[in-house]
Amino acid sequence: MIPELGQLALIIALLLSALQCVLPIVGAWRDNRPLMATARTLAVGQFVFVAIAFGILTCAFLVQDFSVAYVAQNSNLQLPWWYRFPAVWGAHEGSLLLWVFILDVWTLAVAALGGKLPERFHARVLGVLGFIAFGFLLFSLTTSNPFARLIPAPADGADLNPVLQDPGLIMHPPVLYMGYVGFSVAFAFAIAALLGGELQSAWVRWSRPWTNVAWGFLSAGIVAGSWWAYSELGWGGWWFWDPVENASFMPWLVGAALIHAQAVTDKRGGLRAWTLLLAIFAFSLSLLGTFLVRSGVLTSVHSFAADPKRGVFILGFLAVVVGGSLLLYAVRAPKVAGGKPFALASRETLILIGNLMLTVAAATVLLGTLYPLVGEALDIGRISVGAPYFGFLFMLLMTPLVLALPFAPLSRWGKADLALWKRAAMRIVGLSILAGIVGWVLGARGFLPLLGVTAATYVLSGTAIYAIKRWKEAPRGKRYPLEMFGMLCAHVGVGVFIAGAILTRSLSIEQDVALSPGQTAHVGAYDFKFNGVAETQGPNWLAQQGTVEVSKNGETIVTLHPQKRTYPRGQVQTEASIHPGVFRDLYVSLGDPLGNGNWALRVYDKPFVRWIWAGGLLMMLGGFCAATDKRFRLRRTAAQQLETEIPTTRIEVAEQNA
């Protein structure tokens, strides 16, 4: 009975979302205030019913109601209660419900916090969000109902995929979805502006924190996924250019471009058409990501068995959203475009270079990801595009971006001070060379390690020079507004990430070894002594647990216990054992038994690997900090004034130039 209530709640939510899409937009068009006013009520109502449905599904998992097919497929009696929560979104139906639920969280936030926006604009924004919710609720109810019954109910369920039974998974999908779905707000703003045929810089300013927060969450989600792949898949890699990873990375790249383009539009009124286009792209890529992950059209380590009907539905929805919004853009963009001219050497140009590189990078990732599909469609053959394609092009495209990065904050809007560039450039290059020499002395021999050290120093020292300049020149208390602090934080994150990514790649030592008990493997400066394998038991698994003593120069550092777990239905899952450190991780995972107590072991020495995730987290923090700046908060009086105000604000321009 209760699961049926969940389904009923979803149906009511679907009807409410249909109304939320139609009524406010008609109201805004006819200038009918009562109709526009329905938007918030409907958004709240839709949120409540989706939340009820989500709560009921979670309950079904907690009490283990195996008469619900989805519960029976993705959990069993032995599953510990803390894994029953992630089991809710562990497979297709539930993760789709999570998608809608998170969309409703964002919609609710827009409804609650956007009351000070002009009424028509706010109604349109909520209408667009209602349309997206409608599409996904319809998708959920027609092709992937989480409440479908399984009668008679089995005595015990199947199992949650063991790969997913990891603390990392509890956080990874919700956080990633917060990011993915968060771009819907920037998208809704863009569409609302295009529908209304005008774009005020104040609206862009108000949409900025939403983009920043969504991007911050997406960064955190990608970091969590990367960390999970590193620790759980037992391969020790942190990024594989897998289609599903790419699906989350493309919106991230475009989102990063969007954050910067929005800043230009907000502060200078420029790049308006481009900002709108990026907002459309960012969300379209989020939808495409959902399609790629959920349709099973691509072969990926993350692909799960999929139903082709689902793919067709998402593809259709994607076509409507992307096609419709691009058509609207083509018709209306010339009306809202405009801005101030700027000199070739200016902050705008540098931001534009960054934007160009990020979008081209997203495009090359898109090409590489979709190429196998094209090959199949044209019957060229079954193609896969290898990781080196992505790595090579990404490095190449990010080089100009990294080179330009420290100079953007140092430049003025409109026209940069070339003498200042020159001075800063000399310092930055000097410091980078110095860091290279220090790195050489400390043991970073070879092209790649030196590149890592110098490139990271280049970004970090450039960012530091700007921070020092602000400290000297700006009055106390106004030195680092949160918006700027966020920027500094994210740019430091880029530097830290570069160091981590390049140094891990070039300095890692990875070995697969066959060891018998008592034997020692020498990996880099470390000795890994294998002390055999014993059996051990967990809440819902049995494991072969190895004991590996790691020592350096005869001194024991740590004893690691990698496991090979067997779950009730015979699925095997490797659990790597990792000794974490700021400067290096020591990593051991169990391979296969080779007979006579001998085992295959995967032994890694991974220097600086944690810097990769630290960099990602700093970027996330940057996004969150910038979003909390008080200049993004819309005041009622300001909102009314803005109806007539010209699209730039003098005060901030002056302040930024200081």
Add this chain to the structure above:
Amino acid sequence: MNAVRKRRLIVVSLIVLAVGIAAALTVFALQQNMTYLYSPSEVDAGHAPMHARFRLGGVVKEGSIHRVSGTLTTDFTVTDRFHDMRVQYTGILPDLFREGQSVITTGRMQNGQFDASEVLAKHDETYMPKEVADAIAKAKAERRIPANAQGGGAQ
């Protein structure tokens, strides 16, 4: 006005140049890193490259896994139920690697057997990669063997 136009022209041509270079490099990188997937039947028919890397997809034949004791080298047979291909791999096999499981291996031909540098099995044990399913279906269609003969490869 003229100066503005001139500047715009410079900017636009720089963008076009950059996009051109990016496109050329992209095509180059794609060509370098593309690998095709073949089924053992296609390899047998001589469709697969003799020297270049490619991917071999199929099912790990029952009873074919053999370890060279004391080393990390494993031999096994990948089959599409019509033709078999002997594969050699040195390293740690993925958790889901087992008999009757579909796999995709990457490598090249050497002395009549496939020397794999990577072996992939999928997260989901009920799932057969679409590419492998297609390859098997294609092999079946080419042989025009009735559907009930499929699976006859097990011994």
